[in-house]
Amino acid sequence: MSLSVNEPVTKIDEHWKGLLECAAVEVFSMxxxxxxxxxxxxxxxxxxxxxxxxxxxxxxxxxxTVRCSSKVATKLAAALVGGDASANPSMMSDAMGELANxxxxxxxxxxxxxxxxxxxxxxxxxxxxxxxxxxxxxxEGFNMVLSLGGEAVWFSxxxxxx
Amino acid sequence: xxxxxxxxxxxxxxxxxxxERSLRxxxxxxxxxxxxxxxxxxxxxxxKGSFDLILxxxxxxxxxxxxxxxxxxxxPSAKSVPVVMITTEGSEARVVEALxxxxxxxxxxxxxxxxxxxxxxxLVGGGQ
Numbered sequence: 121m122s123l124s125v126n127e128p129v130t131k132i133d134e135h136w137k138g139l140l141e142c143a144a145v146e147v148f149s150m151x152x153x154x155x156x157x158x159x160x161x162x163x164x165x166x167x168x169x170x171x172x173x174x175x176x177x178x179x180x181x182x183x184x185t186v187r188c189s190s191k192v193a194t195k196l197a198a199a200l201v202g203g204d205a206s207a208n209p210s211m212m213s214d215a216m217g218e219l220a221n222x223x224x225x226x227x228x229x230x231x232x233x234x235x236x237x238x239x240x241x242x243x244x245x246x247x248x249x250x251x252x253x254x255x256x257x258x259x260e261g262f263n264m265v266l267s268l269g270g271e272a273v274w275f276s277x278x279x280x281x282x
Numbered sequence: 283x284x285x286x287x288x289x290x291x292x293x294x295x296x297x298x299x300x301x302e303r304s305l306r307x308x309x310x311x312x313x314x315x316x317x318x319x320x321x322x323x324x325x326x327x328x329x330k331g332s333f334d335l336i337l338x339x340x341x342x343x344x345x346x347x348x349x350x351x352x353x354x355x356x357x358p359s360a361k362s363v364p365v366v367m368i369t370t371e372g373s374e375a376r377v378v379e380a381l382x383x384x385x386x387x388x389x390x391x392x393x394x395x396x397x398x399x400x401x402x403x404x405l406v407g408g409g410q
Contacts (some may be wrong), residue, residue, distance in 0.1 A: 150392035151300060201299040214296040222391045225370030229390070236375050240341075 129180040129234070129281035132260050136231070140184070141264060143226035144275055147219060148268070152199035156266040156273065166263055166274050167194070169249040170212070172220035175241030180234060182279030183255065184224040186216065190247075190269045209247075217243030223275065256280065283407055285313035287331070291338035291350065292368070293315075293382040301337055301368065301398075309397035310406070320379040321350030328360045335406050336365045337389075340376055348376070351383045368393075 150155045170184045170193040188196070190212070197208075197215035221243045228234045261278030288305065290298045298317045305312060311342065316331065319322035322345040335356075340347035347367055356362050364386040369377065377388050387401045 131342075147392045150394050197296070201296055202303060211296065213295055216302075217292050218296045221370050226392060240370065243342075 127179075130280065132262065132277070132279060133231075136227075136277065137262055137264055139230045140223070140275055140277055141266065143230060144186075144223050144266065144273075147222045147226055150195075150223060151219075152196060152267060154196070154199050156268055159265060159267045159272075161273070162265050163272050166265075166276075167249065168217050168272065168274060169171050169247060171246040171251075172213075172216035173244045173246070173253075174217075174220045174224040176224065176228070176279070177239050177241065179237035180228070180231075180279060182259070182277065183253075184220060184227065184277045185253075185274075185278075186220040186223060186274070187274040188216075188268075192268055192273060195271075196266070213245040213247065217245050227277075231270065253278075258282065283312065283403075284334075285311045286334040286406055287314045287316075289316045289318065289324060289327055289331075289333045289336045291319075291321065291336065291342070291347070293319050293339065293342045295319075297339065297368075304393065304395045305337075305402070307395035308402070310402065311398070321345030321347060321353065324350055325357070327351055328354065328357055328363075332359065335402065336363055337368055337402075338358075338365060340367055340369045340380060348380055348383060351380060351385055355384055358376055359373050359380045366402055366405065 128209050147158045148156045165234045168187040170188055170190055174184050176182045193216050197212045200215050205241045224240050228238050258281040259278050263276045265272050265274050290301050292298045302315050316327050318327050320342045338347045367380045367385045367388040370391045386405055389401050
């Protein structure tokens, strides 16, 4: 997938879902030694009390999020740094932020002509489930869910549309 | 290969631990690992101690990795210390800029211990 060099990107490309999945699978596998898989019967409700967000600015404006339960986030933190992360909530948040950052960076490096024209924000992590994210319209995007040992990990990309 | 004194510079404590773990998994023997959360802290560490290797993030608050490299060139005792940049960005421009101001290599996240070894070992006398 390549983009015109100077045009801002305002449409989700049909290949991006696959690229985001590939980016996520690589990050989880290479950095945490954890295998993300597709669900045979994926859940439909986006749930999870840990959400990490990384903003995209430049040719592509929007946000990539990674969302999961605290249980999964603790598992991720432990896999990333070793030891028991449940006793250290800041470690769990830091791990979620880093994972989102790496997934976003890996995603944009897979979209030809985007890497040099799109910057990533510092990650932000929300703890809690009862919230609504709203971006300035018009927007378009997608959610996808992958399985980490049967537990859901949600990924989303939302961009500012035309 | 001798045991290494390493400085890891990243604003994420998780990433600093990941980098240290990857170095150990890559088979490098570490005598001492110091951490800094930005370029300014790293400069302080460099002026206090002696290192065989520095691994630094590019995007950091206070002083980023590129500014750190530029300042490092003014520290006589650190001029020969190899610096390897670790970046999430897919941006070639920032990598090229880092190499032009003194970085000896770079590692792009995500990375495996094998990739870390491939990039780092030749710089610290470990060959390929």
